[in-house]
Amino acid sequence: MATSNLFFNPLRPKTNLQRRTVTGYLFISPFILGFLLWFLIPALTAVWLTFTDWNLIRPPRYVGLDNILQLGRDTLFWQSLKVTTIFTLASVPVGLVVSFLLALLMNTRVRGISLFRTIYYLPSIVPAVASAVLWAWIFNTDFGLANVVLTALGLPKIQWLQDPSWALPALIIMSLWGLGATMVIYLAGLQGIPTVFYEAAEIDGAGRWAQLRHITIPLMSPVIFFNLIIGIIGTFQVFTAGFLITDGGPQNSTLFYVLYLYRNGFEFLKMGYSAALAWVLFFIIMALTLFVFKYVGGLVHYEDTQ
Amino acid sequence: MNRVDNISVAGNSNATDQQASAAARLLSPILDGEARWRLLTLIVLFVGAFIMALPFLWLLSSSLKPEQEIFLFPPKWIPNPIRFQNYIDALTYKPFGTYIANTLWIVILNEIAIVGSASLCAYGFARISFPGRDFWFGIVLATLMVPYFVMMIPQFVIFSRLGWTDSYLPLTIPFFFGGGAFNIFLLRQFFRTLPAELADAARIDGCSELGIYWRIFMPLAKPALATVAIFTFLNGWNDFIGPLLYINSPDKFTVAIGLATFRSVMRTRWDLLMAASTAMIVPVLLLFFFAQRYFIEGIVLSGLKG
Numbered sequence: 066m067a068t069s070n071l072f073f074n075p076l077r078p079k080t081n082l083q084r085r086t087v088t089g090y091l092f093i094s095p096f097i098l099g100f101l102l103w104f105l106i107p108a109l110t111a112v113w114l115t116f117t118d119w120n121l122i123r124p125p126r127y128v129g130l131d132n133i134l135q136l137g138r139d140t141l142f143w144q145s146l147k148v149t150t151i152f153t154l155a156s157v158p159v160g161l162v163v164s165f166l167l168a169l170l171m172n173t174r175v176r177g178i179s180l181f182r183t184i185y186y187l188p189s190i191v192p193a194v195a196s197a198v199l200w201a202w203i204f205n206t207d208f209g210l211a212n213v214v215l216t217a218l219g220l221p222k223i224q225w226l227q228d229p230s231w232a233l234p235a236l237i238i239m240s241l242w243g244l245g246a247t248m249v250i251y252l253a254g255l256q257g258i259p260t261v262f263y264e265a266a267e268i269d270g271a272g273r274w275a276q277l278r279h280i281t282i283p284l285m286s287p288v289i290f291f292n293l294i295i296g297i298i299g300t301f302q303v304f305t306a307g308f309l310i311t312d313g314g315p316q317n318s319t320l321f322y323v324l325y326l327y328r329n330g331f332e333f334l335k336m337g338y339s340a341a342l343a344w345v346l347f348f349i350i351m352a353l354t355l356f357v358f359k360y361v362g363g364l365v366h367y368e369d370t371q
Numbered sequence: 372m373n374r375v376d377n378i379s380v381a382g383n384s385n386a387t388d389q390q391a392s393a394a395a396r397l398l399s400p401i402l403d404g405e406a407r408w409r410l411l412t413l414i415v416l417f418v419g420a421f422i423m424a425l426p427f428l429w430l431l432s433s434s435l436k437p438e439q440e441i442f443l444f445p446p447k448w449i450p451n452p453i454r455f456q457n458y459i460d461a462l463t464y465k466p467f468g469t470y471i472a473n474t475l476w477i478v479i480l481n482e483i484a485i486v487g488s489a490s491l492c493a494y495g496f497a498r499i500s501f502p503g504r505d506f507w508f509g510i511v512l513a514t515l516m517v518p519y520f521v522m523m524i525p526q527f528v529i530f531s532r533l534g535w536t537d538s539y540l541p542l543t544i545p546f547f548f549g550g551g552a553f554n555i556f557l558l559r560q561f562f563r564t565l566p567a568e569l570a571d572a573a574r575i576d577g578c579s580e581l582g583i584y585w586r587i588f589m590p591l592a593k594p595a596l597a598t599v600a601i602f603t604f605l606n607g608w609n610d611f612i613g614p615l616l617y618i619n620s621p622d623k624f625t626v627a628i629g630l631a632t633f634r635s636v637m638r639t640r641w642d643l644l645m646a647a648s649t650a651m652i653v654p655v656l657l658l659f660f661f662a663q664r665y666f667i668e669g670i671v672l673s674g675l676k677g
Contacts, residue, residue: 085501088580092495093507095488096555099548104514107525114525121531167419170412183663184420187427190655192609194627195648198634199430202641208444210429216445242426253670273408302518305611309631323520330524331616339524347521354516 114340121334132341142342144317145325151233152321153300156240161292164244168251169281182252189246193305200239201226201310211235226311229318236306236319247292254288255281283366290357290365297353301346322346430652434458434645441641454642461633461646469622470629473539477625478607480543485603486596489550493558494584498570508559515552519612527616537619542610554599557669561595562588598669601662605655626651 119125203210204225313320330339436450530541
């Protein structure tokens, strides 16, 4: 130990603060390196790519703002935005409300309730590819489960995956099958609410609705908010279902944004244009998150106001 | 079947209710309303659970059908004969054994990478105070917000420049650098809940920071590490887009890619497709049943203690 002090070493820590700084940075150095290598360099690459025309084979060519200007004229770009927006607007609110109601119903101490929780949660951990193959079969027009159910209810069969007006609703239904993940997050939140609040409210004569309105929802608002943001970010990245079940069709009715991004990159080999699409995705998600923080975040009630 | 279960559930709820508040219900008529409410809750939950379980039953039923029974409308829910051979046929038609071995190899590398490097970084962020720590933790949180698809194109360009395509390097090496922002965040949250006195006592005894991390904090963090390990397994097992981009040789396929390819060659053999899908889902379900506690831990750590 003592020998290490014999020679001059500018890196040898002298004070406690210096020692902590060196140790601290050593501990987090894997992240810093990873951030530079797999994040910062790719981000700079993406900036460069946005201004080039490159198919990975010929040398890249500088094209200025062409890729960005092309976005405005690209009808498929707008179509993919439309598809993703509809999917988000349908899937996120319905998922949030239904899973919240389910969590409320499940937040009771009744024997056997854990079996229900398990049944609702399991679909959300099914691998996306297996789920896609399963739902492709469920939505089979002639023999699929969806039409079995419709027929049992006395309704006509639907050409789910062949009909441009039904393909997207089919994938929305499929996405709702996975709402158990959101439900469990709500459930964990509900179980964190101290029961004294409800006991006090009951003494004051507050009914079920008043308790929900004035205790549960305000105290749960940070969790609802969290699920809203996670939900939006999640629906903007739906890929596997559109890729495997419908391949974006019929008539581009399920052309999700990231599916279009993937096609430009790896089917049309337009690296520059797909980098531009990736930036648009980044800014959309940033803008949506900021929007939600600004306009919905104000409604969130936080317990500790430190 | 439906009706019988309903009645037994209703009976259950009455029994529990009586146990819970037998004395109180004699005094107050409001609790009769409570009992009715619980009954209604259970009916709603039962119907919901039936809907959630139906795709699973359909999957299982289809996977055990002889080929001709797949194409019956209305369907036969219980196959006759029950054909377990579907599983053997499906899993040997394509070399699923190899796919499973490949996936497990990727998962094992990811486990080592993530548990090792994310815990190091998390320890640095949680337990050592040094200038710039909060800045870098802010970067961790910022990268958490950036979707995979935004970085997909430039990362692909970089990995293909490095000559890493058609190998497992792009699917494993990046995880050695920090192990993912989410895992750092989750483990940091856990490390912060452990008492500081533990580290102080060891420091006085002359234990190095690395020793404190490895001998004191890592053993105590086993539950959180188990959570991270489980989600790492799920992500590796389920990952589709990663292997889709980087793996071309069939002998290097993962289970997800194998199943997707199997689907594209077996357009109408739904019996075999369902058997292969079931085979991909079963390990995930088993993991859930053996490690339920850690699933919930992960949700609580990530969503609510933040």
